[in-house]
Amino acid sequence: MKIAIVGAGFAGLSTAKxxxxxxxxxxxxxxxxxxxxxWSASRRYxxxxxxxxxxxxxxxxxPMPKGYPEWPSGEQVQSYLTTYAERFGLTPYLRLGTEVxxxxxxxGGGWDVTTASGTEHYDxxxxxxxxxxxxxxxxxxxLDLFEKLGGEVMAASDWHSLDQVRDKHTVVVGYGKSxxxxxxxxxxxxxxxxxxxxxxxxxxxxxxxxVLNYKYLMLTRLGEGLFRxxxxxxxxxxLHARDSAMAxxxxxxxxxxxxxxxxxxxxxxxxxxxFKDIARSTVSLATEGFFEGVAEGRIDVQxxxxxxxxxxQDGKPFAELSNGRMIPVDVVVAATGWxxxxxxxxxxxxxxLTDENGDYLLYRQIHPIYLPDLSFAGYNSSFFSPxxxxxxxxxxxxxLGGNHTLPxxxxxxxxxxxxxxxxxERTQGQHARxxxxxxxxxxxxxxxxxxVGLNVGPLTxxxxxxxxxxxxxxxxxxxxxxxxxxxxxx
Numbered sequence: 001m002k003i004a005i006v007g008a009g010f011a012g013l014s015t016a017k018x019x020x021x022x023x024x025x026x027x028x029x030x031x032x033x034x035x036x037x038x039w040s041a042s043r044r045y046x047x048x049x050x051x052x053x054x055x056x057x058x059x060x061x062x063p064m065p066k067g068y069p070e071w072p073s074g075e076q077v078q079s080y081l082t083t084y085a086e087r088f089g090l091t092p093y094l095r096l097g098t099e100v101x102x103x104x105x106x107x108g109g110g111w112d113v114t115t116a117s118g119t120e121h122y123d124x125x126x127x128x129x130x131x132x133x134x135x136x137x138x139x140x141x142x143l144d145l146f147e148k149l150g151g152e153v154m155a156a157s158d159w160h161s162l163d164q165v166r167d168k169h170t171v172v173v174g175y176g177k178s179x180x181x182x183x184x185x186x187x188x189x190x191x192x193x194x195x196x197x198x199x200x201x202x203x204x205x206x207x208x209x210x211v212l213n214y215k216y217l218m219l220t221r222l223g224e225g226l227f228r229x230x231x232x233x234x235x236x237x238x239l240h241a242r243d244s245a246m247a248x249x250x251x252x253x254x255x256x257x258x259x260x261x262x263x264x265x266x267x268x269x270x271x272x273x274x275f276k277d278i279a280r281s282t283v284s285l286a287t288e289g290f291f292e293g294v295a296e297g298r299i300d301v302q303x304x305x306x307x308x309x310x311x312x313q314d315g316k317p318f319a320e321l322s323n324g325r326m327i328p329v330d331v332v333v334a335a336t337g338w339x340x341x342x343x344x345x346x347x348x349x350x351x352x353l354t355d356e357n358g359d360y361l362l363y364r365q366i367h368p369i370y371l372p373d374l375s376f377a378g379y380n381s382s383f384f385s386p387x388x389x390x391x392x393x394x395x396x397x398x399x400l401g402g403n404h405t406l407p408x409x410x411x412x413x414x415x416x417x418x419x420x421x422x423x424x425e426r427t428q429g430q431h432a433r434x435x436x437x438x439x440x441x442x443x444x445x446x447x448x449x450x451x452v453g454l455n456v457g458p459l460t461x462x463x464x465x466x467x468x469x470x471x472x473x474x475x476x477x478x479x480x481x482x483x484x485x486x487x488x489x490x
Contacts, residue, residue, distance in 0.1 A: 001123040001400060004029065004113045006100050006344075009037020011128035011378025011389035013081060014059050017088045018393035018478050019126075022401060023487040027122075028090070029115065031099035035085055036078040037130055043157045047185040048074035051177055051285050052383070053215050056468050059084060059386045060475040070213075071206070100344045110373050126396060127342065128377040128389070131435050134341045137334045138173065141309035146329075149317040151310065156182055156335040162189045169328040170194070171319055173307065174335035175201050177284035182333055184289040187298045194327050195301045196319070200271035202278050203286035205261050208254075214285065215468040217254060218439075219383060222465045226251055227276065227439050230422055235465065251276045262291050269294070269301060278439065302327070340433055359420050359433050363412040364448050366392050367399070370409070375399075383441040387471045391448050394477055398452040401485040442469060454480055 001024045005012050008030035016026045032040045039048075049071045050057050054064035057072075062084050068076055085091050095115075102114040103125055111125040135155030140146070143153065154164070156178045162185065170190040172183045175197035187193040204214045217223050225236045226247045232240050239247040255275035264270045269291070271277070293299035305323040312318070319327045342350070352370040354360055361369045365380045375396045378389030398404050406412065427436060437444045442464070449455040456473050482488065 001025070002121075003027075003124045003126060004103075004111065004120070004122040005126045005128055005377075006103070007037060007127070007129035008032075008035040008081075008085075008094060008096070009039065009128070009130060009378075010059065010081065010386040011130060011392070012037070012126075013085055013090060014386065014390040015126055015128050015377040015393035015396070016090050016093060017084075018390065019397055019400075020088075020090075020093075021478055021487070022397040022482055022485060024397070024400070026093055027120075028094050029098050029100050029113070030094065030096050033097045034078065035081045035094065035096070039074050039077040039081065041075075041078065044074035044078070045156055045159050045178070045182055045185075046162060047181050048178075049181070050077060052219070052385075053213065053468070055470065056215060056219050056384060057386060058471050059390055060471045060473075060477070062087065063472060102346070103344050103349075104346055105349065105371065105373065124373045124375070124400065126375045126377050126393075127379065129342070131338065131340050131379060131381060131433075134339045135334070136337045136339045138307070138336055140307055140332070143310065145312060146310035146317050146332075149312060149315070151317045151330055151332070153332045153334065156333055159333050162186075165190045165331050165333075167191050168330035170331045170333065171196055171307070171327060171329045172333045172335060174337075175199065176335060176337075177287070179335035180284070180287040180290045182335060183299055184287050184293060186333070187293050191330075192328065193293075193299050194329075195299065196305060196307055196321060196327075197301060197303050198306050200269060200303050201284060202255075202258070202271050202275050203262060203284060205258060205286050206288070208257055209261060216466075219468040220464060220466060221442055221461070221469075224383075224439055224442050225465075229440055229443055230419075248276065262286055263295065264291075267291060267294050267301075269303065272304075307332075340435070354433070355417075355420070357420075359424075360435060361413070361416050362435075363406070363416055364392075364395060364451065365435065365437065365444065366395055366448070367406065367412070369412045369416060380435045380437045380444070382437055382444065383439065384445070384469055384471070387469070387474060388437075388441060388445060390471075391445050391474070394454075394481060395448045395452055397478075397485075398481055401481075401487075403481060403484055404451050404453065449477070452477075452481065 003024050003026045005015050005028045008028050012028050016028050019026050032042045034040050053070050054068050054072050058064050098115050104112050106112055110123045112119050112121050135157050165186050166189045169192045170186050171194045172179050173196050183195055225239050228240050305321045307319045308322050309320050311320050319329045353368050366376050368374050377392040382388035454477050460473050
């Protein structure tokens with residue numbers, strides 16, 4: 001088949017590699033001038049590092065370089081993906097600096113893809129542009145006044161230099177990983193640095209008690225098993241017996257250690273709820289230097305509040321918070337998440353792709369129930385984003401090659417609806433329009449590979465209960481699928 005792929009991050013590149021190895025012709029469209037997706041030079045901010053350690057944040061047949069630190073920088077990740085594209089011969093098939101303006105299904109099947117260079121027809125379209133498409137900036141009241149007074153509001157992805165905040169009163173809105181990363185860097189040069197957090201989230205130390213790498217707690221099957229899935233089997237039955245007594249006890253211990261190690265009590269930064277709330281996809285690593293900066297007074301955290309409006313005092317701009325505080329501000333950096341846009345899809349296509357709540361109707365987070373010749377790769381929030389994306393590509397190749405068949409439309413509709421209802425309840429509506437699978441990333445990988453009829457062996461899965469997921473364990477799946485399909489994998 002002739003296949004178009006939109007996006008050249010982890011998902012797009014791994015999809016191109018997998019589908020080429022399964023005998024398809026591919027073209028990858030990427031609007032930026034380099035590969036990388038969220039790691040592109042055009043999007044990364046100073047101090048950006050991975051949340052995963054390098055051993056788990058990689059594609060199956062190319063580990064991160066041994067010389068990389070445990071948590072690689074954004075520049076290193078982008079370099080890794082550039083090397084991946086070169087190693088697997090993808091460079092000739094990349095159309096960098098080429099934005100898809102329109103993608104439309106055609107009456108005879110397939111899709112027409114339009115760019116500034118014209119329109120090309122493809123047998124199949126894969127969307128690998130990710131859920132982090134357009135930064136969301138809250139609609140601040142009196143923004144015009146703020147800008148008239150010389151103030152500036154920017155998204156986190158638009159902050160690229162310390163000079164943008166040097167000697168300025170800076171407010172960071174948000175409390176996720178990017179917000180805390182940015183805050184630490186800003187506090188080195190800003191006149192003042194304030195974090196405005198609508199809700200505090202639990203943070204995991206990179207090394208618990210300074211010794212145990214968090215990957216042994218959260219990036220294993222055991223770590224995932226501490227959170228109750230839709231159905232439990234095997235060892236998870238023990239963990240969740242007697243109303244999840246064992247699992248809750250273990251999570252409670254992690255909560256106590258984390259609270260003490262990060263000094264959250266003394267700093268007044270203990271989040272509401274309990275540590276198991278990270279099952280709502282809110283887990284992130286503690287940024288090195290963040291809580292230390294709060295303790296030293298370089299960083300001020302205004303918790304459980306938002307910016308109500310901008311006001312003027314003595315000719316200078318201030319942010320009035322919902323808790324009544326007035327904060328001097330010259331620059332606002334909004335690390336407030338993303339709007340999941342697919343602007344190149346017509347409205348009639350989006351109407352088939354989403355339900356009345358705006359949630360995506362994707363079977364296995366991959367297949368649109370009511371749109372033929374279209375797939376999504378890596379369109380989920382996963383603890384193992386590269387591997388999850390690669391597994392999606394394997395599923396797509398398996399389906400296109402006839403290795404597995406889809407359930408009926410009715411069966412898929414029921415399955416997707418049931419999952420969306422569960423996700424909505426589990427996350428209190430914060431399920432990223434149906435794309436959130438955290439913390440159940442390995443469950444998702446297992447389900448996808450179960451459809452394909454290929455997975456790592458039982459011994460490997462048993463080791464994964466205590467050892468972090470190693471993407472290289474999955475490197476033989478694509479060649480095995482290629483043999484099934486009668487294709488000689490390169």
